Amino acid sequence: MIAVHKPSDMRDLMRLERTGAHSHIHGLGLDDHFEPKAVGQGMVGQVSARRAAALLLEMIKEGKIAGRAALLAGEPGTGKTAIAMGMSSALGPDTPFTSISGSEFYSLDMSKTEALMQALRKSIGVRIKEETEIIEGEVVEIQVDRPATGQGTKVGKLTLKTTEMETVYDLGTKMIESMLKEKVVAGDIISIDKATGKVTKLGRSFTKERDYDASGPQSKFVQCPEGELQKRKEVVHTVTLHEIDVINSRTHGFLALFSGDTGEIKTEVREQINAKVSEWREEGKADIVPGVLFIDEVHMLDIECFSFLNRALESDLAPILVMATNRGLTKVRGTEYESPHGIPMDLLDRVLIISTVPYTEKEIKQILKVRCEEEDVNMQDDALNILTKIGTETSLRYAIQLITTAQLVAQKRGASEVSLADIKRVYSMFVDVKRSQGYLDEYQSELLYHQA
Numbered sequence: 001m002i003a004v005h006k007p008s009d010m011r012d013l014m015r016l017e018r019t020g021a022h023s024h025i026h027g028l029g030l031d032d033h034f035e036p037k038a039v040g041q042g043m044v045g046q047v048s049a050r051r052a053a054a055l056l057l058e059m060i061k062e063g064k065i066a067g068r069a070a071l072l073a074g075e076p077g078t079g080k081t082a083i084a085m086g087m088s089s090a091l092g093p094d095t096p097f098t099s100i101s102g103s104e105f106y107s108l109d110m111s112k113t114e115a116l117m118q119a120l121r122k123s124i125g126v127r128i129k130e131e132t133e134i135i136e137g138e139v140v141e142i143q144v145d146r147p148a149t150g151q152g153t154k155v156g157k158l159t160l161k162t163t164e165m166e167t168v169y170d171l172g173t174k175m176i177e178s179m180l181k182e183k184v185v186a187g188d189i190i191s192i193d194k195a196t197g198k199v200t201k202l203g204r205s206f207t208k209e210r211d212y213d214a215s216g217p218q219s220k221f222v223q224c225p226e227g228e229l230q231k232r233k234e235v236v237h238t239v240t241l242h243e244i245d246v247i248n249s250r251t252h253g254f255l256a257l258f259s260g261d262t263g264e265i266k267t268e269v270r271e272q273i274n275a276k277v278s279e280w281r282e283e284g285k286a287d288i289v290p291g292v293l294f295i296d297e298v299h300m301l302d303i304e305c306f307s308f309l310n311r312a313l314e315s316d317l318a319p320i321l322v323m324a325t326n327r328g329l330t331k332v333r334g335t336e337y338e339s340p341h342g343i344p345m346d347l348l349d350r351v352l353i354i355s356t357v358p359y360t361e362k363e364i365k366q367i368l369k370v371r372c373e374e375e376d377v378n379m380q381d382d383a384l385n386i387l388t389k390i391g392t393e394t395s396l397r398y399a400i401q402l403i404t405t406a407q408l409v410a411q412k413r414g415a416s417e418v419s420l421a422d423i424k425r426v427y428s429m430f431v432d433v434k435r436s437q438g439y440l441d442e443y444q445s446e447l448l449y450h451q452a
């Protein structure tokens, strides 16, 4: 028996996000004809790379190009990672998108190829169709008996009705908690999945429409269900192959999905699961959804990883591989020979290359503006202009970092807007790479001088 259900609220837990380097990116910023807008969804310029990424995205959505690979290549800070993040948001939650950086493979406490295998399987979705039994009805009454001690098991009763019948159900602690979490009250129409115990609020009963004020404007009103309380219903849910691996791995169990501490997964477990999934496919119970595996800084992988990837892409359970690098002709790690982008020729052969180009001053200014909005920073015009200059002369990333620090300096002097002086201040406090390198060179020559 292969289990495919993960704890119901896991998605929410994994979606917590803070303001990160790419949090202003919400998609590829396309118009109705799938053409990139000059500015859209946080994306600025880099139009031809975005157009290519959009085309790739269309093919991914149609599920047509499993086993294919694309490479974003271009100078540092030209938006390669940003475009990949844009693709991820545009794909939506039902197509898996896994993002990992080439250097991470060396810091994980498992072998590089196991880590790659897990990343590949995280990027393949299995859409499973199931018949489940649900209980659906209008809540007549919900009653919870709190134990006198305040601790221990809670018990309660739930009365549900349809237009034709009414039944009282006993509630255990877990169900009570689900009910409380969903804030279920009398007059709600709810659905309970019998297998998982998941409670879903479908809306308020029409008969309660008159209590509109009490329900609040966001309430949706639905009819009281007809017929039996218990029904069979077809539901579709998507899990990744990796999730199925972990749930069924006796040594770890699904709790490992929370901690991410999955360790190595036995080959036999994977073989069993592959066999089961292909059986389900034949029976029409499941479809494969090839997702995207994004490997950033791909030149950090070594020849062993590249061979493994190449082989994995041949398999019929393969995702779409998207890679990014800022290297030109570089030695392939673990070998003595050079290859374009540090990727072996046999893998390069199957790759569609998308190149990114340096930004114009106008585009840099626009990106900085978008970042200011993202970080809730008000910046005076002359400050933004000088920051743009800094961006063109040092790097976009450096300029972006100065936004946050300049904001702190402005706040410290009690100002609500970042001024030119604040930018100057942080520019002298935090040096960019060129200046830092300059200082070190100077320092070094002094040292050598003293040694002589």
Ligand SMILES: Nc1ncnc2c1ncn2[C@@H]1O[C@H](COP(=O)(O)OP(=O)(O)OP(=O)(O)O)[C@@H](O)[C@H]1O
Residues within 6 Å of the ligand: 021, 022, 023, 025, 042, 043, 044, 045, 046, 074, 075, 076, 077, 078, 079, 080, 081, 082, 083, 325, 326, 367, 370, 396, 397, 400
């Ligand atoms: N076209 C763009 N629109 C909006 N923001 C962008 C764009 N390009 C880059 N950025 C932002 O600029 C910063 C640097 O870009 P990014 O990290 O994507 O560069 P990269 O090409 O991946 O560089 P590296 O080669 O160093 O990894 C990020 O914060 C990114 O979100």
Ligand SMILES: [Mg+2]
Residues within 6 Å of the ligand: 080, 081, 082, 296, 324
């Ligand atoms: Mg990058």
